[in-house]
Amino acid sequence: MDEPRRAQADVNPPEDTPSRPDPGVTAMTFTAAADLLVVARANGRVESWRIGAPSTPQVVRAESDDPVLDLVTDGPRILGVSARHLLVWNAAMEPQAEYALEHPAYFVTVTPRGVWLAGDSHVARLDRDLGEARWTPISEGRTTDFDVHPSEKRFVVVKDRVAVRVHDAGGAELHAWDRKARRNVRRVSVRFADRPEHLWEAANRDWMLGRVSAKSGRQVGRNNPRRKFASAWAGPLALCPDRRFLAVLQTGRDVQVWDLDLDGPVFYAEPVIDRSQEKLMASLSRVPAFAPAGPGEIKVVARHRQPDRDAPVTALAISAGGTMVALGDRAGTVHRCEVRTGAIERLGASGWQAAPHGLQMTRWARGVAHGVRDGERWIVHQGRLARLDFAHPDHIEGVVLDGFPAGAGSGGGQPSIFFRDDLVWHADRGGLRAWEIATGRLVWHLETPGVPEIAGDAAYLIEGDFHYSRDRFPLVKVDLATRAMGEPGDFEIDRSTIDLSTAPVNWPQLHTIGPHVVLELYSRPERAFLIDPERRVLKRELPEGVGLEPHDGRRVLHQVPDGYAVIDLADPDAEPRVHKFGDPIRNVRWHLELGDDRVVGWDRAAQRIVVASRTTGELLGHFAGHGAQVFTLFASPDERTLLSVDAAGFVRTWRL
16 A cells, blocks of 8 residues: 555546435444544535534535545544545544555445455455555455455455355455345345354345345344334445444435344434425325314324335444434435434534434333332332332332342233232242332242232132133132132133134133233134133123233223224223224224323334324324334323333333
8 A cells, every 4th residue: 555645635536436416425434432423425525523512514624526435433543435545534533644545445344453445346454554455356346335244254245236245354255146036126235243154134125134144145043023124125234333233224214223232123213314395294104194084083094105216315324332323315414313312413404303202211121020009100120129210211219129030020011010008019930929118028929830910909820721622720819918829719611602612722811900800812813801700700702802901900902903992891891982093004003092182002114102192183293213112101190201112121211
């Protein structure tokens, strides 16, 4: 490599340099401290934007015919590559050096031991001091993506957007495969996983973020249900410096952040790059637009999202620790997303483009056990009992429950701790336990032959095995007042009113909702019954597919094809209160009805929380941020704050 120069290069890029509109964004990176965002543009200009400061950039490189095409953070310095030069800045974005390159290069990446460059015809490796470059020829074709494994045992290039070529450290091509056979695939993006034998791959017509074999491109662990995009239009990818968090671009402008240690998404946002009315309406279309249709009914105006196949986003960056994501587009606009709050800022604008709805993000890694005491939500996290602080859900200040089972509670919707007088109760496979609320002292433990379910002043469990050919099963009651377990008594299923011949039952399971007990028979289809455990009779059959996560101590919400229904368990003879919609809402699962006419649910397709009026049908808001399925939604007592927990254990709080 030639000696470094301080002066600006005056070399025109070769004709095969990818052309980009002026002043579109070509590359971005955050500094190691995430205090600056560095932006390179197609007109050759390089800027640094200070995070949290007034939105005015510092120009660190003037306009030039030699634009910087890729940027990377390398500890205390920033490296940029143009077609013919490697540029170096320090952490304050002061120019340090500029090296002329022997061959054109369009990509730069760093490993713990070196710096790598890639062009269409050659790949180069440099030592940390950026001394002599060792160039290796690669196969023909336009290079559209590039990565190196941290061990430097393998590097990978993508040729002409769909052809993947894996090389060893010496440049020899080991494996070659492509996605030409896949329908409509126009671009493939890859990054090495923890092992050099595996790659993370996103293709713009594949709904999955795939861990694939570097040898064959075949999926590894295809059945993991969390490797799911909200859209089929996916790619490209960006890795943070510690290679733990990966950002995936979707629909040409939306972004997901994946925690690769957890192998699942932790954040989802939708920066609206195109501010035209048409694009703005398209960005909202995955949440149905509501309109009133008359007394007691709600009409849904159906809309279908059609993502732009020519993605407007041209650059993507993620900060160390996955705390921020940035997107740059063909028009030169740069958006920054905060992962903690879900806020979206357009750099250079006077304020937030999308004001932060999120108040806090934390993680209940092993979930929580939760319950209600005097109308307030209480939780047990890592053995500590405390009142849930909606403003700071990661601050658990309370008493330690002696011997509380490790890992108990999953953060799911069903309560798993129950309060009686001055005691808190918990039931699991180990039996029943009771602790003093004030001291956390374990005062009682009863081992049971099955898993008990607490309802009212008693706990119930099914003892022994159950076969679908039987008409009865043994039901056991434990009186919480006397702490005595009764003898098993047969619970008889009246087959004259319940036909199980066409749907053999594999096993029964009890659920409790406040003082009510529900018997669920696992069959095809599954069936659930509200029962009277004292009289050992069925009180009513619940609708097929009813959600057994309680809305409160007496109601459940039931999903129906054209809306949802509210079932009052306290009145077995009452008809469900149905909220109908003019068009089916297939993707929204409703969880909560609030006291001021609002209903809150989870849109599985759009991966966001939806708030709507249950009587007028007006769409009141939607919160994007969770990257995985949300199973739990809690509202604060004043209904001004919403807390949500997803399948990965990530907890977010929102301002309603």
